[in-house]
Amino acid sequence: MTAKLPRFDRPLTAAIHDIVMAALSFVAALYLRLGSAMLPQTGGFLVEGTVLFTVVCGVVFWRMQLYRGVWRYASLPDLIGLLKAVTLAHLVFLLIMFFLIRLELYPRLALVINWFVLMALLGGPRFIYRLVKDGSLARVFERADTARVPVLLIGTGDAAEAFVRAMARDAQAGYDVVGLIADDPDEVGRRIRGVEVVGTPSGVGAALARLRRKGARPHRLILCAETTPPETLRGLLAEAESHGLTIARLGRLTDFRGGAEPGFEIRPVPIEDLLGRPQTVLDRAAMAALVAGQRVLVSGAGGTIGSELARQVAAFGPARLTLLDHAEFALYAIDQELATTAPDVERGAILADVRDRTRLDAAFDAEKPDLVFHAAALKHVHLAEANPCEAALTNAVGTRNAAEAARRAGAGTFVLISTDKAVNPRGVMGLTKRIAELTVLGPRRDAGTRSVVVRFGNVLGSTGSVVPLFQRQLARGGPLTVTDPEVSRFFMTVREAVELVLQASALPAEDGAIFVLEMGEPVRIIALARQMIRLAGLVPERDVRIEMTGLRPGEKLHEELFHADERKLPTRRPEISIALGPSAPVLGRRLDEIEAAARQGDETRTLALMADLVPGFHGEAHRRPASAHG
DSSP states (O other): OOOOOOOOOOHHHHHHHHHHHHHHHHHHHHHHHHHHHHHHHEEEEHHHHHHHHHHHHHHHHHHTTTGGOGGOOHHHHHHHHHHHHHHHHHHHHHHHHHHTTSSSSHHHHHHHHHHHHHHHHHHHHHHHHHHHSSSSTTTTTOOOOOOOOEEEEESSSSHHHHHHHHHHTTOOOOOOEEEEOOSSSTTTTTTEEEEEEEEGGGGGGHHHHHHHTTOOOSSEEEEEESSHHHHHHHOOOOHHHTTTTTEEEOOOOGGGGSSSSOOOEEEEHHHHHHHHHOOOOOOOHHHHHHHHHOEEEETTTTHHHHHHHHHHHTTOSSEEEEEESSSSHHHHHHHHHHHOOOTTEEEEEEOOTTTHHHHHHHHHHHHOSSEEEEEEOOOOOOHHOOOOOHHHIIHHHHHHHHHHHHHHHTOOOOEEEEEESSSSSSSSSHHHHHHHHHHHSEEEEEESSSEEEEOOOEEETTSHHHHHHHHHHHHTTOOOSSSOTTOOEEEEEEHHHHHHHHHHHOOOOOOEEEEEEEOSEEEHHHHHHHHHHHHHHOOOOOBOOOEEOOTTTOSSSBBBSSTOOOOEEOSSTTTEEEEOOOOOOOHHHHHHHHHHHHHTTHHHHHHHHHHHHHHTTOOOSSSOOSOOOO
């Protein structure tokens, strides 16, 4: 067990220690030189000499920043600093004594003895402290060398110290650490293994300017912590972009401490770290009450949202979890994953298409779910635009089939996963999702099933998101394709989105409510592209180009979360609102007509019938095949 020691990391504590040691060394050196004759021979000089030597040491140590070293990481550069400081202090003291008393009262040999004593008193505690902390001094006396790429480390913990040490000892190292950034302003000016802490995250710009004046311009920022608050990361990325730097992250400490010689992985920063929001405190008791002991069915369980719903539902202990999807491999993958991560949860995997009403009725009748999450949908805007009949059958008719199957099976709650593209839609995908909302919102013949809609924007990493496209384009070396320089979208991490879906589903609300998740500020896609290039350690336009391709049919410049005729009402959760609009129409026969036209492949009639249900829809007059650009 590591011994509990007082902290010797603070400059004031270190300064007091060093000054006391200087005074003790002066007296000890005289005693070692004169023995019992020390007092008779130095009676009129001992006090004055001790004070003078202590003051000289205090000034020299302060000027040479001896107090700034972190004892926890005492190393060879610190020892060299001690040698320089102690030697200079003795030379200054010798010079002063020569002018004052011509060294008549002070034994010359005592000065030499004092040098060794003071080195022992200053260096000994530092390295003993590290020995107790680390359990070994094997890492102290390591040879430094010059690396190639100058970097600025964001962080001053164990990972940062280990990286500095590894770069110093390896002549073939790829990086030269020119400075450190600390969260604590009190650490600024201190040193770790000879590398100075030059600023805090909010002052990176000033720190970079200071380093440039010293001739040490870093080329990259490296994050040493395993996680970084998104707002801090955004600020660092902005500074990196303004100074032409790239940004990366160290691998986890456990990743490189497995062997005798640590190896470091410099990896890209995930875009989720940049766009994520601070974690909100959720009402997990209400979420558990919604799921625990219930028979839960998730449609589209193999997709991004559906699979994350399955994971989080399984964690709350349902009586049975049914996974339903028409994609065989996707269904197999999530089923096998849950077999490993949630082996105690009873589950079933049903291969079925929500467009097949007979198959869906049979599946729901067999499973008798209490709670249904309907995540099955076609989500790619340009593919839906090119295949309107398929989008209508899956998104609109499929939602009707699932909702009616849930009511007939006696489900207590039916939750439709919707999208911001359903608001004032301009394309087929948004149009079909709006009709899906109307299907759930319309009057019910059976009031036993509570039906609600949860609407939110893009999910990072989902199959319909631009992020995976950018990642593939980056892997090929670019270019990254952006439709328009002004286009923007809302983004949320998949984990947060699903947590809020469960939270919204647990809120008390009337049948037919639309819950809208708070998405924060929209993100410009061109800014996202530039950020992803930077996070990959590359420079936009120099290493990877960004090309404009133009908006495709069905796309909007900016997405919205509320219709013009909807009112935004608060809930008891600040991250969830209710969209209250006019009463939804009864679709009934009109949806049957859409289904009939779509199954016949009549795109013109299918589109006309759907557009008639959504006033204000302004879709493209002419359809064209979807392009491959993002």
